[in-house]
Amino acid sequence: xxxxxxxxxxxxxxxxxxxxxxxxxxxxxxxxxxxxxxxxxxxxxxxxxxxxxxxxxxxxxxxxxxxxxxxxxxxxxxxxxxxxxxxxxxxxxxxxxxxxxxxxxxx
Amino acid sequence: xxxxxxxxxxxxxxxxxxxxxxxxxxxxxxxxxxxxxxxxxxxxxxxxxxxxxxxxxxxxxxxxxxxxxxxxxxxxxxxxxxxxxxxxxxxxxxxxxxxxxxxxxxxxxxxxxxxxxxxxxxxxxxxxxxxxxxxxxxxxxxxxxxxxxxxxxxxxxxxxxxxxxxxxxxxxxxxxxxxxxxxxxxxxxxxxxxxxxxxxxxxxxxxxxxxxxxxxxxxxxxxxxxxxxxxxxxxxxxxxxxxxxxxxxxxxxxxxxxxxxxxxxxxxxxxxxxxxxxxxxxxxxxxxxxxxxxxxxxxxxxxxxxxxxxxxxxxxxxxxxxxxxxxxxxxxxxxxxxxxxxxxxxxxxxxxxxxxxxxxxxxxxxxxxxxxxxxxxxxxxxxxxxxxxxxxxxxxxxxxxxxxxxxxxxxxxxxxxxxxxxxxxxxxxxxxxxxxxxxxxxxxxxxxxxxxxxxxxxxxxxxxxxxxxxxxxxxxxxxxxxxxxxxxxxxxxxxxxxxxxxxxxxxxxxxxx
Ligand code: FES
Numbered sequence: 205x206x207x208x209x210x211x212x213x214x215x216x217x218x219x220x221x222x223x224x225x226x227x228x229x230x231x232x233x234x235x236x237x238x239x240x241x242x243x244x245x246x247x248x249x250x251x252x253x254x255x256x257x258x259x260x261x262x263x264x265x266x267x268x269x270x271x272x273x274x275x276x277x278x279x280x281x282x283x284x285x286x287x288x289x290x291x292x293x294x295x296x297x298x299x300x301x302x303x304x305x306x307x308x309x310x311x
Numbered sequence: 312x313x314x315x316x317x318x319x320x321x322x323x324x325x326x327x328x329x330x331x332x333x334x335x336x337x338x339x340x341x342x343x344x345x346x347x348x349x350x351x352x353x354x355x356x357x358x359x360x361x362x363x364x365x366x367x368x369x370x371x372x373x374x375x376x377x378x379x380x381x382x383x384x385x386x387x388x389x390x391x392x393x394x395x396x397x398x399x400x401x402x403x404x405x406x407x408x409x410x411x412x413x414x415x416x417x418x419x420x421x422x423x424x425x426x427x428x429x430x431x432x433x434x435x436x437x438x439x440x441x442x443x444x445x446x447x448x449x450x451x452x453x454x455x456x457x458x459x460x461x462x463x464x465x466x467x468x469x470x471x472x473x474x475x476x477x478x479x480x481x482x483x484x485x486x487x488x489x490x491x492x493x494x495x496x497x498x499x500x501x502x503x504x505x506x507x508x509x510x511x512x513x514x515x516x517x518x519x520x521x522x523x524x525x526x527x528x529x530x531x532x533x534x535x536x537x538x539x540x541x542x543x544x545x546x547x548x549x550x551x552x553x554x555x556x557x558x559x560x561x562x563x564x565x566x567x568x569x570x571x572x573x574x575x576x577x578x579x580x581x582x583x584x585x586x587x588x589x590x591x592x593x594x595x596x597x598x599x600x601x602x603x604x605x606x607x608x609x610x611x612x613x614x615x616x617x618x619x620x621x622x623x624x625x626x627x628x629x630x631x632x633x634x635x636x637x638x639x640x641x642x643x644x645x646x647x648x649x650x651x652x653x654x655x656x657x658x659x660x661x662x663x664x665x666x667x668x669x670x671x672x673x674x675x676x677x678x679x680x681x682x683x684x685x686x687x688x689x690x691x692x693x694x695x696x697x698x699x700x701x702x703x704x705x706x707x708x709x710x711x712x713x714x715x716x717x718x719x720x721x722x723x724x725x726x727x728x729x730x731x732x733x734x735x736x737x738x739x740x741x742x743x744x745x746x747x748x749x750x751x752x753x754x755x756x757x758x759x760x761x762x763x764x765x766x767x768x769x770x771x772x773x774x775x776x777x778x779x780x781x782x783x784x785x786x787x788x789x790x791x792x793x794x795x796x797x798x799x800x801x802x803x804x805x806x807x808x809x810x811x812x813x814x815x816x817x818x819x820x821x822x823x824x
Contacts, residue, residue, distance in 0.1 A: 275643030304652030
């Protein structure tokens with residue numbers, strides 16, 4: 205999902221300096237707990253809330269879970285803005301989205 | 312008088328039919344060919360002891376009958392397919408939307424099919440009643456020790472039936488392919504995926520590929536309407552067969568021993584009662600289906616993997632799992648190139664596994680610890696077995712707390728509390744309350760044991776006023792059935808030596824086991 209957190213380029217974490225052009229950042233919507241869509245946004249606290257078991261992810265620091273049973277941050281999609289001004293993804297997610305499973309490599 | 316003296320041709324015919332009339336004749340004909348009389352006789356003579364708690368299993372049986380009948384009706388109109396269609400039905404807010412056939416047909420059942428909504432809601436209510444009554448019935452069996460030798464096998468069958476009922480309830484709940492149930496399938500998929508080593512393969516195998524797939528709904532449909540009902544019917548038959556074969560348990564009381572059964576025979580008394588009861592259960596379900604809305608899928612909308620609604624909650628029998636998933640901390644394990652999602656695996660797989668397995672082996676455990684290898688046909692009062700009762704109550708409290716934990720967000724909203732506090736309170740309560748419940752129950756049982764005349768009906772005092780205006784309370788004698796020593800019931804010779812097959816006046820009979 206796409207969120208605009210500021211007007212300038214936004215860095216959620218070290219190494220992701222180029223991922224949030226003009227303050228647009230994108231995260232996977234699949235909760236890392238059980239895969240429900242993380243569909244609620246608590247604007248004041250800038251938390252994404254999963255309605256299934258109330259995991260909350262902090263939008264500003266790379267969707268690190270602040271509350272609830274979700275074990276991992278939501279993967280962030282690296283964005284860029286092309287010459288025509290369209291928002292595009294630099295490439296895919298750097299890890300599998302959604303809940304954990306046996307074959308998932310530890311990231 | 313004229314009846315006797317003037318025989319008509321009709322009367323002569325009647326005489327030829329024998330003493331039981333046409334029906335008797337028909338049964339005779341049948342018996343000559345199939346030999347039904349002997350089995351029929353045994354069946355008609357089966358004795359049912361009387362106690363209100365024995366009706367709980369009947370509720371389960373009859374709600375299952377309602378499930379079958381309403382379910383067959385629903386299969387006529389439901390389409391188990393996730394192929395998309397543009398909805399143009401009578402529910403206007405959805406008009407023109409692309410929805411799956413499963414969803415469209417369920418909305419159609421609710422709005423276009425005559426009696427469809429009633430059938431759908433009755434089916435859903437009957438399912439909740441089915442699972443609920445099984446649980447209460449099991450509690451009755453547990454707390455009265457009805458699972459003891461020789462009935463361990465029937466306890467096992469009953470427990471399996473409960474698990475199957477929950478499973479089939481979940482499958483049926485998933486079929487409309489609405490937003491809420493779709494989220495349920497998603498969660499079920501992830502739970503299966505969380506099992507170490509085999510999880511991914513298992514989930515692919517069961518759901519027919521990755522989530523969301525097109526195979527899931529058709530598969531769930533066949534499992535829900537054919538496979539699991541067949542297994543349930545088979546096990547219910549076995550359950551009832553064992554019940555007839557081993558004869559019903561009974562509470563201690565006058566003339567009731569380990570070696571006899573005192574109660575009303577199948578025909579005519581019990582049959583009349585139980586048929587009436589079938590209609591009561593059916594009637595209550597119909598009332599609920601008519602007046603109490605349940606699962607209004609058109610308000611949720613069709614499933615869409617990217618959408619969700621607030622306060623998503625499953626049917627009540629899934630609540631304890633949901634609660635466990637909420638309060639379990641986010642302890643995931645990841646190293647050596649593998650991930651074990653303990654935050655899911657422990658509360659959703661290990662925990663129910665432990666609960667159900669303890670329930671399975673409980674009869675054996677109890678036999679081992681009490682060294683009691685006797686045959687038991689007389690039931691315990693819960694207070695007579697303080698340890699068992701206390702353990703049962705502790706487990707029930709534990710599960711109830713998990714159930715309450717599935718509404719942490721609602722509780723926090725309703726009482727304007729911080730969700731964090733509610734969560735920690737529930738974590739604390741889930742662990743602590745069973746340990747409080749155990750000693751309290753134990754103590755109450757011990758106290759009850761000491762009460763004189765405990766478990767027996769109180770007899771009224773007759774209050775009289777004398778001419779002088781003085782009030783006198785005279786106790787009336789206790790009910791005859793209640794005067795027996797109950798803890799160690801002794802046979803009552805006169806009662807047993809009485810012709811066992813002759814009905815006594817009240818319609819109550821005693822037969823040897
Ligand atoms: S699925 Fe998001 S918190 Fe459980």
